[in-house]
Amino acid sequence: MVKVLGKDSTCSIARSLEVLGDAWTLLIVREAILSGATRFQEFRDALGVAPNILSKRLATLIEEGVMERRTYRDDGARARDEYVLSEAGRSLSVVIAALGEWGRLQRPRPDGTSPGFTLEDSGEPARLAFVTADGEVVSPARLVARRTEDSRVPAT
Template identity: 45%
Template sequence: MARKQVDDWQCSVGRSATILGDRWTLLILREALLGTTRFADFQTNLGIAPDVLTDRLSTLVEYGVMTRNTYQEPGQRVRPAYHLTPAGRELHVIVGAYQQWGDKHLPRPEGPTMTRRAKRTDRPVHVAFVDDLGYEIPADDVASIPTGN
């Protein structure tokens, strides 16, 4: 696997997209957030080619999004297991934003395939911009301002 050229980008969006901007990577993250940890389960659940899965998981491990550990079933060989790091768990917001956008703009006739709820209250949640006082700000009221760096 060739190391990704993250440093080619000055912009954080470009740097992040170099690692995370692939369809398979987002789907791997979705599966990991749902609790999938085993290579074979990722492959089965996603229908992804093993070489592509190996490449994407290796990249996620290399950049600290996931860790690679091992497990062994009785009588079986040692196999890798992949777990999200704290940085990987932070990507729940991104995966949630993708789903939220897709549910709104590319809806399935059968409805959404997943909902998100607060663990403590069981209330539905959504992805939004929130200011430093904790208030939700409509996306149309958010300015993107270059810092000049």
Template identity: 50%
Template sequence: MPIAVLQKSSCSVARSLSILGERWTLLILRVALEGETRFEVFRESLGMAPDVLSDRLNTLVEYGVMTKEAYQEPGSRTRYEYHLTEAGRELHVVIGGLQQWGDDHMPWDDGPTVVRQSRKTGRPVRVAFVDERGREIPLDQVETLHTAAYPA
């Protein structure tokens, strides 16, 4: 399905995938969430072609997931850094959920490569559904209801 069609969809998952669903995009975001900002670091850490990386970064900038800022090392040409916006930082939950799922259902022989913990307590954290009081809700207790905005 073309991106323009997905962006006009009433389905928020389809609209999100129109921006985030291209190959490499979530991996770029994973690297950005680890604190990296520079084009060359993204390219080297992911081993991807520069034209593909440029395309993905431009899409993320266009849709407000990242910002693009010029910098220049002494004696070098102008280059760019890419910083996550608040919308981009909110994707930490999505990336964390994918990593959690991968560790649970496609485990690496040597164990998880990433562990998330609370900065305040140092205790492990996990991605979950929580209610308005902050209590975790078991997956079998979560119900998905369509609103009137969703076509039948």
């Protein structure tokens, strides 16, 4: 069970951070999205995270519906679990893309890497954007953000 973050538990950002606000958790999701990692050892090898921390973060991701636990068995080996992104987990691609873009632009490094997203069928690059209902791409500098009831936010 995740802990309620701050005094405004109705805020969608606070609710999201209650699940995803730990760096290891987002890095686990990043590895699942970018490299297709599903196995405990794949996450360990990619991240260098301690096994107890990885176990706890995976358990939280499963409990919160971001990942699903599935059993697999390699030939001649015992059954093991793998951790597969759910629909909710796959929808975090936009979050990973936004964090990657922010890091690339605001914290550049000459040896840095960033996630790149392409269409599966054509390989055409895709990018993040704010888009109006009529398809106009809008610069973040033109935006104003306000607290809005969840039920009044237009569906995407």
